Amino acid sequence: MQEHFNQEIENLKINLTKMASVVDDMVERSIQAIETGNIEFAKGIKEKDLEVDAYDNLIQTQCENILALFQPFATDLRFILSSLMINNQLERCGDIAVNISQRIKKTYEYKNLIDESQITDMARKAKEMLKKSIDAFILKNRELADEVLKSDEEVDKLNKKVFKYLVEKMQKEPNLIEPSAHLLILSRHIERLADHATNISENIVFYIDAKLVSHYKKLKKIQE
Amino acid sequence: MIKNPKIIVENLNLFYGNKKALDNISLKIPEKLVTAFIGPSGCGKSTFLRTLNRMNDLIENVKIDGKVFIDEIDIYDKNIDVVELRKKVGMIFQKSNPFPKSIYENVAFGPKINGIKDKKRLDEIVERSLIRSALWDEVKDDLNKSGLSLSGGQQQRLCIARALAVDPDILLMDEPASALDPISTTKIEDLIFELKRNYTIVIVTHNMQQAARVSDFTAFFYMGNLIEYSDTKKIFTSPDKQQTEDYIRGRFG
Numbered sequence: 194m195q196e197h198f199n200q201e202i203e204n205l206k207i208n209l210t211k212m213a214s215v216v217d218d219m220v221e222r223s224i225q226a227i228e229t230g231n232i233e234f235a236k237g238i239k240e241k242d243l244e245v246d247a248y249d250n251l252i253q254t255q256c257e258n259i260l261a262l263f264q265p266f267a268t269d270l271r272f273i274l275s276s277l278m279i280n281n282q283l284e285r286c287g288d289i290a291v292n293i294s295q296r297i298k299k300t301y302e303y304k305n306l307i308d309e310s311q312i313t314d315m316a317r318k319a320k321e322m323l324k325k326s327i328d329a330f331i332l333k334n335r336e337l338a339d340e341v342l343k344s345d346e347e348v349d350k351l352n353k354k355v356f357k358y359l360v361e362k363m364q365k366e367p368n369l370i371e372p373s374a375h376l377l378i379l380s381r382h383i384e385r386l387a388d389h390a391t392n393i394s395e396n397i398v399f400y401i402d403a404k405l406v407s408h409y410k411k412l413k414k415i416q417e
Numbered sequence: 418m419i420k421n422p423k424i425i426v427e428n429l430n431l432f433y434g435n436k437k438a439l440d441n442i443s444l445k446i447p448e449k450l451v452t453a454f455i456g457p458s459g460c461g462k463s464t465f466l467r468t469l470n471r472m473n474d475l476i477e478n479v480k481i482d483g484k485v486f487i488d489e490i491d492i493y494d495k496n497i498d499v500v501e502l503r504k505k506v507g508m509i510f511q512k513s514n515p516f517p518k519s520i521y522e523n524v525a526f527g528p529k530i531n532g533i534k535d536k537k538r539l540d541e542i543v544e545r546s547l548i549r550s551a552l553w554d555e556v557k558d559d560l561n562k563s564g565l566s567l568s569g570g571q572q573q574r575l576c577i578a579r580a581l582a583v584d585p586d587i588l589l590m591d592e593p594a595s596a597l598d599p600i601s602t603t604k605i606e607d608l609i610f611e612l613k614r615n616y617t618i619v620i621v622t623h624n625m626q627q628a629a630r631v632s633d634f635t636a637f638f639y640m641g642n643l644i645e646y647s648d649t650k651k652i653f654t655s656p657d658k659q660q661t662e663d664y665i666r667g668r669f670g
Contacts, residue, residue, distance in 0.1 A: 267662050
């Protein structure tokens with residue numbers, strides 16, 4: 194029984210790792226397209242997303258089966274719950290990679306605008322957060338997860354700077370209104386990517402230490 | 418942690434001959450809640466349960482030291498009337514053990530021994546006990562039928578009715594549903610939930626899901642030691658001790 198259970202958990206972990214690796218590759222390529230202005234990187238990402246969707250369904254089914262057949266407790270239960278949540282976050286990250294790749298196809302000619310608005314910096318940071326959160330999951334490493342949690346604010350700050358810069362640009366140079374509008378949406382996608390990486394890290398903290406750190410700051414403020 | 422202790426155990430040791438079966442157990446059992454004892458076979462949980470109404474007195478070569486207070490009275494004091502104690506602390510066993518008598522006589526047996534002769538009063542006690550044990554609707558038209566003719570689950574509820582008939586405060590249950598099918602098990606679990614409104618319940622179970630479902634507090638025993646005792650939610654989600662975590666996850670034993 195224990196052997197059977199361990200095998201199921203191992204299979205779940207393998208599939209989640211494979212899914213994470215596909216998502217990581219999609220995000221990496223979409224952000225490389227931002228960094229280089231070369232849209233060749235953005236090609237084929239949408240097709241890859243089908244693979245992610247298939248993993249999403251597979252992992253949900255695996256989790257449901259383990260819960261129904263083994264009724265795990267403690268660490269095992271938290272592993273299944275966090276796997277379900279991480280699966281969900283990764284699936285969204287896949288969608289975001291598709292969105293980014295579509296948006297960059299419309300804006301890649303405005304490389305200077307992209308760099309000056311700090312979208313490139315923001316994208317690099319968000320990508321690193323996702324990579325780190327995936328590593329934190331695979332290595333079961335709380336420190337890496339904590340590093341991701343700390344980075345979220347930096348991306349939020351950068352997002353505000355991007356917004357301000359692009360709005361000013363639109364006011365001053367009406368011919369840049371259309372690309373700037375696309376870039377505003379692009380920066381929103383990147384900001385969401387960082388949020389999902391943060392959520393994954395919060396799920397990892399829950400798995401490792403049985404602590405809920407989501408919404409911590411907001412709830413603490415309300416309590417005060 | 419425990420606000421209204423009904424039972425307080427202090428430094429309890431129990432020996433079978435030279436073998437120490439319980440090692441320095443101290444804990445408080447809350448009133449009108451369900452406390453579950455879990456642990457692998459031979460860990461001492463049933464032995465400990467039996468110390469709470471001095472059932473171990475019946476076993477030869479058992480030596481006990483330490484204190485067990487129920488309602489602040491030391492039940493191992495030499496002046497304690499053990500029969501009175503066992504009226505107050507009823508016990509339900511793994512295997513249902515009705516007397517080879519009618520359903521009515523099974524339930525009326527205790528009150529009769531205690532001197533109640535009035536038929537009307539006995540009728541009331543039998544009805545009330547069978548209602549409380551959730552068996553009344555199934556047997557009310559046939560109270561003269563033999564208790565042994567009932568199904569396993571019904572027999573177990575008859576034994577609970579028999580325990581309730583002498584008006585106890587505390588019910589000790591030693592694997593009360595382990596020999597029953599899932600439907601009868603659910604009935605017993607629902608009954609436990611219902612009974613805790615009026616009684617303090619202590620249950621020994623090997624079924625971890627059952628402990629998680631029915632109890633408010635859980636104590637984990639291992640090799641005669643109380644390893645961890647806490648809120649049931651805490652024990653089954655994030656226990657403090659590694660041994661507890663390993664046991665509930667099925668990693669040893």
